[in-house]
Amino acid sequence: MLSACSSAPDPVATSDIEPKVRVVSTAGEGTAVTVVLYRGDSLFATYRLLAGERLTATGPDGTAVVLERGVDTSAFLRRNAYVGTLPEVPPREDVTIAFERSGEASALETVVRVPAEIRVNRPQAGDRRTLNESFTVAWDALASDDVELSYRVAACAGLDPEELDDLRTQRGFVSFLPIDGATGLTTTSFDAPSAATRCEADLIVGRVGDQIALDPAFGELRDTSRAVRVTAPIPMVFTETPSVATADIQPKVRVVSVAGGATEVTVVLFRTGAFAGTYELALGERLTATPTGGDTVALRPGVDASVVTEPDAYTATLPPLAPGTELVIALERPGDDAAPRTTVRIPDEIVVSEPAAGTTLSFGESFTVRWQSLASGQVELRYDLQSCEALDAEAFEDARVVRARPLPLRDGDAESTSITFPRPEEAERCEADLVVGRTSTVIELDPAFGGLAGASRAVRVSAPIPLAFVPAAP
Numbered sequence: 001m002l003s004a005c006s007s008a009p010d011p012v013a014t015s016d017i018e019p020k021v022r023v024v025s026t027a028g029e030g031t032a033v034t035v036v037l038y039r040g041d042s043l044f045a046t047y048r049l050l051a052g053e054r055l056t057a058t059g060p061d062g063t064a065v066v067l068e069r070g071v072d073t074s075a076f077l078r079r080n081a082y083v084g085t086l087p088e089v090p091p092r093e094d095v096t097i098a099f100e101r102s103g104e105a106s107a108l109e110t111v112v113r114v115p116a117e118i119r120v121n122r123p124q125a126g127d128r129r130t131l132n133e134s135f136t137v138a139w140d141a142l143a144s145d146d147v148e149l150s151y152r153v154a155a156c157a158g159l160d161p162e163e164l165d166d167l168r169t170q171r172g173f174v175s176f177l178p179i180d181g182a183t184g185l186t187t188t189s190f191d192a193p194s195a196a197t198r199c200e201a202d203l204i205v206g207r208v209g210d211q212i213a214l215d216p217a218f219g220e221l222r223d224t225s226r227a228v229r230v231t232a233p234i235p236m237v238f239t240e241t242p243s244v245a246t247a248d249i250q251p252k253v254r255v256v257s258v259a260g261g262a263t264e265v266t267v268v269l270f271r272t273g274a275f276a277g278t279y280e281l282a283l284g285e286r287l288t289a290t291p292t293g294g295d296t297v298a299l300r301p302g303v304d305a306s307v308v309t310e311p312d313a314y315t316a317t318l319p320p321l322a323p324g325t326e327l328v329i330a331l332e333r334p335g336d337d338a339a340p341r342t343t344v345r346i347p348d349e350i351v352v353s354e355p356a357a358g359t360t361l362s363f364g365e366s367f368t369v370r371w372q373s374l375a376s377g378q379v380e381l382r383y384d385l386q387s388c389e390a391l392d393a394e395a396f397e398d399a400r401v402v403r404a405r406p407l408p409l410r411d412g413d414a415e416s417t418s419i420t421f422p423r424p425e426e427a428e429r430c431e432a433d434l435v436v437g438r439t440s441t442v443i444e445l446d447p448a449f450g451g452l453a454g455a456s457r458a459v460r461v462s463a464p465i466p467l468a469f470v471p472a473a474p
Contacts, residue, residue, distance in 0.1 A: 012047050014101070014108065016040040020222035021212055022074060023057075023095050023112045026204075026230040031086040031114075033057040033065075035097060036072050040219040046080045053101040059086045060093040067097075074150070074174045075224065091116045091229055099215070108215040115145050115209030115229040116394070118181075121303045122312040123203065127277040128237045128244075131196060134187045135280050136301045136312070137205060140401065142181030143393035146208040148226070149188050150174045152233060156192060156199040167192055171201065178208045178226075185301070190238045197240055202233035244279050246337045248272050252453035253443055254306060255327060257346045258435075258461040263318040265289045265297075267329060268304050270453050278312040284334045287314045292326045294319070305404050307455070323348045323460055331446070339446035347377055347460040350438035354416075357465050362472040363423035369436060374412030377438050380459055381419060382406040384433040386466075391427050399424035403432065409439065421469045428471070433464035 020036040035055055037047040049055070055067040063086055070083035089095055091114055098107035121138045129135045137149065151171035156164050171190070179186050192199055206228035214221045252268040267287055269279040281287065287299040302315030321327065325346045331339040354370035361367050369381060383403035388396050403421075410417045424430065437459035445452045 011050055011053075011101070011103075012039060014099075014104070014217045015219055017047055018219045018222050019110065019214065019225070020072070021097060021110060021112060021214075021225040022072070022228070023089075023114065023226075024206065024228040024230060025089045025091070025114045027088065027117075027232050029088065029233075031059065031089040031095065032083070033067060033086060033095060033097065034070075034072050034074070034081050034083050035067060036081045036222075038222055048080060049082070050101075053099075055082045056098045056100070056107075057084050057086055058096045058098070059089050060095075061087070063087055073169070073172050076173055089114050104217070108217050110215050110218075111213040112227045113209060113211035115207045115211075115227055117229060117231050118142065118147065118205060118207035119231065120205045120234065122278065123234060123236060123280070124277055124312070125232075125235050126237070127234075127280075127312075128239060128271070129190065129280065130282065131199065131238045131240055132189060132191050133283070134189045136185065136187055137203070138185050138301070138303060138312075139181075139205065141184035141397070142207065143397060145181045145210075146178030147181045147186070148174045148178050148206045148208050148228060149186070150204045150206075151190060152202040152204060154200040154202070154235075156196050158195045158197040159193060163193060163195070167196075167199075174206075174226075181207065190236075192238070199238040200235070201238065202235050204230055204233050206230045244271055246331065246333065246339050246448045247450045249279055249331075249339075249449055250451040250453050251329075251331075251342065251445075251449060251456070252304070253329060253342065253344060253456040254304070254459070255344045255346070255457075256437065256459045256461060257321045257323075257325075259320075259349070259463050261320060261461075263291075263321045263327075263346075265299065265316045265318060265327070265329070266302070266304050266306070266313050267299060267315075268313045268453065269331075272450055280312055281314070286332050288330045288332065289316050289318060290328045290330070291318060291321055305401070306406055321346050331448075337448065339448040341444075342446045342449070343444040344458045345440065345442065347438045347440040347458055349460060350374065350379065350436060350462050352436045352462050352465065355434070355465060355467060358467075360468040360470060361421065363427075363430075363469050364420055365472055366418040366420050368416055368418055369434070370416040371436065373415045374438060377412045377440050378409040379412055379414075379417070380406045380409055380437040380439050380457075381417070382435050383421065384435055384464060386431045386433065388424055388427040388430040391424060395425055399427070399430075412438065421467075423469075423471070430469045431466065432469065433466050435461055435464050437461040
């Protein structure tokens, strides 16, 4: 006679468990913690907690949550997982994940450090892109760490509920191989079934760190473990047709010609109307710049470093152009909707008499910039930071980007102004070129466009003036 019997699964030795740990801190939302306990003797088999065992996560403020059964939504193989949500954990702060089980004298603790912020330059919130077509994602290049991409789908017209749920699952997977953060640029696409006509989704761009200290009682840490910081999800709209009429585009044009140096051309295409934001060129479209008597150069995706938000831009570097040279910028589009002739003229020279090259000045203290009075135009001032003692690579890059943005324009007939060079963090000595330019807003816009963005200008820069800045004497 057979008798009924029952048995509980045997526990697996902690040394035979290989955790996958994923901590995602999202600005303004919270911190998602996911742990998958893999068996070390198998690529895919997972370990389920037994009675008396549990996983907890604790933030830097002492808030703790018990991780409950769920799924790992970041990966194609959505394995058994334990998940929980903490309040937002700031960058460079730690999350402690504890594994409590009988037989261990104390909880096993794995510490995960949230990476620093990532600043995404494009796309921007509200931008529109085309379904199933590549577009560019750009961020300030990182001195360390990688980048991952995913989507959070809100709605998709043309799909039934089951198809929408499948799409949400698929687009929620993160990029399998992290992207090198130092590149500052990658391409992606929002792929959806052919029935989809218009989708709304958040693009999630995360900075991926590797500072995970696994409790030594465990086996190895799975390679797919990540600590991620998301500065802000980017709401976007994806539609079937890329067509935005040229009449609904307003370009921002910035041309900077440096005496004895190169000429930098930057164009940002702003959309008007219902899909306000920036416009990214579709297949078959391009922007070019042609100086009088010179070769045509195609503009490539880049950033507009003259503003804080650094929106989508197209940039090119041309040979030196003398004052008075005419530059033609063309938008090439299939059909009859091109804008072939926006004309920019390089302004006349500006003569700067003060400060002298090589002058050493104090951080934060005013100094005078003097130039010969201009009959027309305004004066633009900015810095090109070359070096800063006692700053690490990331802090220096942040300081360089901020100092590259122009100060408020000065009247050209004022002949002088006072400015300062704020001290970057704890820098001991910084070397920077003072860049003084004469500006002109006389730009002949191709009539096919809907208007010219207000910050457009041409700038002629005298030779940059090398300066040094040090702490003020006590």
